[in-house]
Amino acid sequence: MLFLHHLIVKLVTLLKNYYWRVLYQTYRKKYNIPTSFWFGGEAIMFYGDGEIEIGEDSYIGRYSSIQASKGYKVKIGRNVAISHYVMIYTENNMADQDFNIKPLKTNKANTTIGDACWIGAKVFIKEGVKIGNNCIIGANSVVVCDIPDHSICGGIPAKIIRQKNL
Numbered sequence: 001m002l003f004l005h006h007l008i009v010k011l012v013t014l015l016k017n018y019y020w021r022v023l024y025q026t027y028r029k030k031y032n033i034p035t036s037f038w039f040g041g042e043a044i045m046f047y048g049d050g051e052i053e054i055g056e057d058s059y060i061g062r063y064s065s066i067q068a069s070k071g072y073k074v075k076i077g078r079n080v081a082i083s084h085y086v087m088i089y090t091e092n093n094m095a096d097q098d099f100n101i102k103p104l105k106t107n108k109a110n111t112t113i114g115d116a117c118w119i120g121a122k123v124f125i126k127e128g129v130k131i132g133n134n135c136i137i138g139a140n141s142v143v144v145c146d147i148p149d150h151s152i153c154g155g156i157p158a159k160i161i162r163q164k165n166l
Contacts, residue, residue, distance in 0.1 A: 016042070020039070020042050020043075020044075024039045024044070027039075027046045027052075030046075031046060031051070031052040031053075031054075031068075032053075033052070033054050034054065034055070034056050036056045036057045036058075037054050037056070037057075037058050037059070037060075038058075038059045038060075039060060040059050040060060040061045040062060040084075041061055041062025041063070041084065042062050042063070043062055043063045044060055044061075044062060044063070044064050044065070045064075045065040045066070046065070046066050046068075047065070047066075047067055048067045048068040048069050048070070048090070048091075049068075049069070049070035050068030050069045050070055050071060050072040050073055050074070050090055051068055051072070051073040051074070051075075052066055052068050052073070052074045052076075053073060053074070053075045053076065054076045054080075055076060055077045055078030055079070055080065055115065056079075057078055057079045058076055058077070058078065058079060058080040058081070058082070059081050059082060060082040060086070061082060061083045061084035061085070061086065061121070062084050062085075063084055063085045064082060064083075064084060064085060064086040064087070064088075065086075065087050065088070066088045066089075067087075067088070067089045067090060067091065068090050069090045069091040069108055071108075072090035072091065072108055072109065072110050072111075072127075073090065073110045073111075074088055074090055074110070074111045074112075075110065075111070075112045075113070076112075076113045077113060077114045077115035077116070077117065077133065078115045078116070079115060079116045080113055080115070080116070080117045080118075080119070081117070081118045081119065082113075082119045083119055083120050083121040083122075083123070083139070084121050084122070085121055085122045086119055086122070086123045086124075086125070087123075087124045087125065088111055088113075088125045089111065089125070089126065089127050090108060090109060090110060090111055090127045091106050091107065091108045091127055092106060092126065092127050093105070093106055093107075094106060094107055107127055107128070108127060109127045109128030110128065111125060111126075111127055111128065111129055111130075112129070112130045112131065113125070113131045114130075114131055114132045114133035114134070114135065114149065115133045115134070116133055116134045117131055117133070117134065117135045117136070117137070118135075118136045118137070119137045120136075120137055120138050120140070120141065120154075121140070122139055122140045123137050123138075123139065123140070123141050123142075123143065124141075124142045125137075125143045126142070126143060126144045129143050129144065129145065129146060129147070130146045130147070131143065131146070131147045132146075132147055132148045132149035132150070132151065133149045133150070134149060134150050134164065135147050135149065135150065135151045135152070135153070136151075136152045136153070136164075137153055137154065137158060138152070138153065138154025138155070138158075138161075139154070140154075140156070141153065141154045141155055141156065141157075141158040142155075142156045142157050142158060143157070143158045144157045144158070145157070145158075147160070148160075150163050150164040150166060151163060151164070152164060
């Protein structure tokens, strides 16, 4: 009985891993993602009819999502490490409205992350934000405004903690 249980677990694991590999291949084709980009785990979602542009040698962790609305773009530079449970958007509902009245008003804008950045776990990056090159965004941060090059920032909302000593 234990052997059968282990066999079923292995089979389910293989099927699940195959499913994610196939899905990630469809993302590569739809958004023209380079082969050096690494999908680091399960349940990573890329969606929307906009553009997602990612530089070479970048990474995204499990349960992260990137949304690109039609006519808008998420641009991620080279050598960017995006941790787990990160959300990056080009569109969001406007907060100052009555959510009972449809259709809802939204904010839409391109979102950019520069080269050589490190985005911590559970970070939310709002539409229209530009993160400069060589930045660190601390875990659990909510990025609502632009971050200049060589910054270390964190918090809710994310604020610059200090500039890197280069």
